[in-house]
Amino acid sequence: MSVLQTAVKLILDRWEASIQNCDVLLKALSDDQLQKEVSPGKNRGVYLLGHLISVHDNMLPLLGFDEKQYPELTKIFIESPDKTIPEIPSVQELRSIWEKQRIYLKAKMDQLKAEDWFERHTAVSEEDFVKEPHRNKLNIILTRTTHLAYHTGQLIYLKQA
Amino acid sequence: MSVLQTAVKLILDRWEASIQNCDVLLKALSDDQLQKEVSPGKNRGVYLLGHLISVHDNMLPLLGFDEKQYPELTKIFIESPDKTIPEIPSVQELRSIWEKQRIYLKAKMDQLKAEDWFERHTAVSEEDFVKEPHRNKLNIILTRTTHLAYHTGQLIYLKQA
Numbered sequence: 344m345s346v347l348q349t350a351v352k353l354i355l356d357r358w359e360a361s362i363q364n365c366d367v368l369l370k371a372l373s374d375d376q377l378q379k380e381v382s383p384g385k386n387r388g389v390y391l392l393g394h395l396i397s398v399h400d401n402m403l404p405l406l407g408f409d410e411k412q413y414p415e416l417t418k419i420f421i422e423s424p425d426k427t428i429p430e431i432p433s434v435q436e437l438r439s440i441w442e443k444q445r446i447y448l449k450a451k452m453d454q455l456k457a458e459d460w461f462e463r464h465t466a467v468s469e470e471d472f473v474k475e476p477h478r479n480k481l482n483i484i485l486t487r488t489t490h491l492a493y494h495t496g497q498l499i500y501l502k503q504a
Numbered sequence: 505m506s507v508l509q510t511a512v513k514l515i516l517d518r519w520e521a522s523i524q525n526c527d528v529l530l531k532a533l534s535d536d537q538l539q540k541e542v543s544p545g546k547n548r549g550v551y552l553l554g555h556l557i558s559v560h561d562n563m564l565p566l567l568g569f570d571e572k573q574y575p576e577l578t579k580i581f582i583e584s585p586d587k588t589i590p591e592i593p594s595v596q597e598l599r600s601i602w603e604k605q606r607i608y609l610k611a612k613m614d615q616l617k618a619e620d621w622f623e624r625h626t627a628v629s630e631e632d633f634v635k636e637p638h639r640n641k642l643n644i645i646l647t648r649t650t651h652l653a654y655h656t657g658q659l660i661y662l663k664q665a
Contacts, residue, residue: 344637346622350511352638357646382543382661461507476505477513485518489653496654497661500543 351457354481358488362445365395365495368502369441374434376501386425388501391494392437393420398490399444405464405483408451413440455480512618515642519649523606526556526656529663530602535595537662547586549662552655553598554581559651560605566625566644569612574601616641 344352369377369392377388386394397416403409411417419428432440460481463472472478505513530538530553538549547555558577564570572578580589593601621642624633633639 346508346619347511349622349637349640350508350642353640353643353646354515356638357650361650385661458507461510476510477517479510479514481511482514485514489518489522489650492650492653493657496657500546500658 345457347461348457351460351481354460354485354488355452358484358491359449361488361491361495365491365498366441366445368495368498369438372498372501377434379501381497381500386497388498389431389434389437390420390425391498392434392441393432395491395494396437396440396444397421398487399448402448402483402487403451405466406451406480407465408448412444412447452484460484506618508622509618512621512642515621515646515649516613519645519652520610522649522652522656526652526659527602527606529656529659530599533659533662538595540662542658542661547658549659550592550595550598551581551586552659553595553602554593556652556655557598557601557605558582559648560609563609563644563648564612566627567612567641568626569609573605573608613645621645 372388377392380387381391393416396413397420400411400413400416403411416432419431461476461479463469463478464480464483467475467478533549538553541548542552554577557574558581561572561574561577562582564572577593580592622637622640624630624639625641625644628636628639
């Protein structure tokens with residue numbers, strides 16, 4: 344395994360492990376638990392789940408894989424705070440999307456070769472990329488991994504709550 | 505910048521940004537706020553701060569930099585749950601250690617060359633490392649970065665609590 348392949352494996356493994364951690368937690372939580380606020384006055388579990396889905400959906404265009412599959416979720420779960428939009432998708436719908444999304448994203452990610460991950464992502468121009476070569480596809484995975492860990496640390500509070 | 509250097513920069517930048525995020529949050533919280541539970545019945549802020557310090561302290565031997573600087577914190581903040589040990593360091597002491605530790609760790613990390621990060625960390629044997637070359641020093645940084653993000657997502661709940 345080359346150093347390049349090792350570096351890519353590191354980051355993709357960490358993403359996959361973080362998705363897996365969150366998935367195990369989501370499956371351990373009932374729909375009722377996910378309807379609760381993670382902490383008094385804070386986001387509900389269902390909102391955080393929708394937020395993660397919407398952020399991950401946006402990885403598709405950023406990585407040049409596809410268009411967003413659930414563009415309607417952006418307004419609800421990224422642009423609006425929790426409890427400001429009366430009608431949001433149910434926990435069951437979101438669980439089903441989460442599952443489909445995991446599989447789709449992984450299939451797309453598996454198609455990239457190690458060196459492809461060092462190409463620029465679509466939110467950085469060619470000119471900027473020359474100066475900032477770390478703004479590559481791998482960096483998208485890395486920043487979304489810490490984002491996912493951040494919110495998983497919050498969702499855990501729904502356990503036995 | 506070589507691909508190897510880019511990969512290292514990605515991960516070290518993400519660690520540094522995560523430390524920075526947490527540091528800004530800690531500075532925005534009062535000592536009184538840090539004494540509170542992050543969510544009812546959950547860990548106190550002071551415990552999470554001590555926990556992060558102790559986990560980061562353990563990075564020193566793992567990365568071959570030094571011995572633990574605060575070995576006495578392991579029992580309090582890693583081996584014991586919160587609120588089981590009556591006498592723990594004060595928020596002020598922990599703030600001061602956090603600050604010193606940041607600077608010390610960064611100085612040590614800055615000394616490594618890009619290729620050094622692909623060496624094995626001290627918790628993996630030479631034999632295992634041949635089969636699992638991703639168990640390198642860079643991976644220690646990456647796993648501690650997601651760990652830090654996870655708990656930062658919890659500490660944020662102390663704001664305006």
